[in-house]
Amino acid sequence: MIQHIIPVYFLRDGIQARIETVQGDSGREFVFNAEDITLTNDMSAKVYIKKPSGFSCYSNAAIQDNAVTVKATTQMIAETGVSLGQIQLYRGNEKVTSFLFRLDVKESKVDATGIESKDEFTILEQTIKEALAAINAANTARSAAEEAAKKAESAAEAANTSSGNADTAAERANTEAEKAVTAAGNANDAAVLATEEAGNAEKATTNANAVYEKLKNMNVEQVNQDITDIKDAIAKTIMVEG
Structure with a gap:
């Protein structure tokens, strides 16, 4: 005023x-x-x-x-x-x-x-207020730091857990990959065997066809007669030698 x-x-x-x-x-x-x-x-x-x-x-x-x-x-x-x-x-x-x-x-x-x-010391009063404010600010900062430390610790634990899970998943993936490689090898071996069997079957078919070609025009009665004649000839030979 x-x-x-x-x-x-x-x-x-x-x-x-x-x-x-x-x-x-x-x-x-x-x-x-x-x-x-x-x-x-x-x-x-x-x-x-x-x-x-x-x-x-x-x-x-x-x-x-x-x-x-x-x-x-x-x-x-x-x-x-x-x-x-x-x-x-x-x-x-x-x-x-x-x-x-x-x-x-x-x-x-x-x-x-x-x-x-x-007495009136407003300077002292102000200094005390500033000191109290600084203490409150320090306490707040300490609480924030402690909370941040807890969050960091939780994050580290979560990261370690995730890392462990990732390692386990990687091990499982490697195991499954090994199984897949083994299965692929077995399938390849089976394919080779199947190819060999197919070749054998083809050979058998060829041989059967050849036998069929030889036998398809054969006279069965003549064959039986020939067998009988051979048996008689053998019997006579045995008697002469006796």
Whole structure:
């Protein structure tokens, strides 16, 4: 709602800027213009305020247009009186602190009675939140890694099982192939034997045909007579020799 423009110095202790504000307000924003240095995008900024009681506030701030901007918190202006503040700039491991500025908090007659002043370290709170977020992210990543490891293990087991099945199938295929080769050999042997038997049958047929040709015109009665004559001749020969 309201911006306070405050000059701050880093190279010399100039006139201390004085900010007047009202106790307990939450709609104020402090813009600290760097008067003697140039702020760059690779810098970060923090605002430190020490209250009259000794309590302090430490907050992150934004850098824009060569100025450091921070929204006033309730604790920054919880106490009446003069608080002293400084700006800290960071770049990598380097740190630069501004000279002091003054925060003059006036008493609120409206609703400031219930404000309890205390330390406020929003930087620490943010760091804790970031740490918790990092822990949660790490736990999530660990769970995802464990789940991925389980899936990888299951996939490896499935692959080993498939490999074993493939080996068994290959062995069965080789056995069946050997059987097929043996059967083919037996079939070839049977074919050779069949060819030989066919040749023998053809020879037998030829011989039978030749015998038939010899016998088809033969006179059976004449053959019987010839046999009888041969028997008689043999018998007479035996008698003469006797």
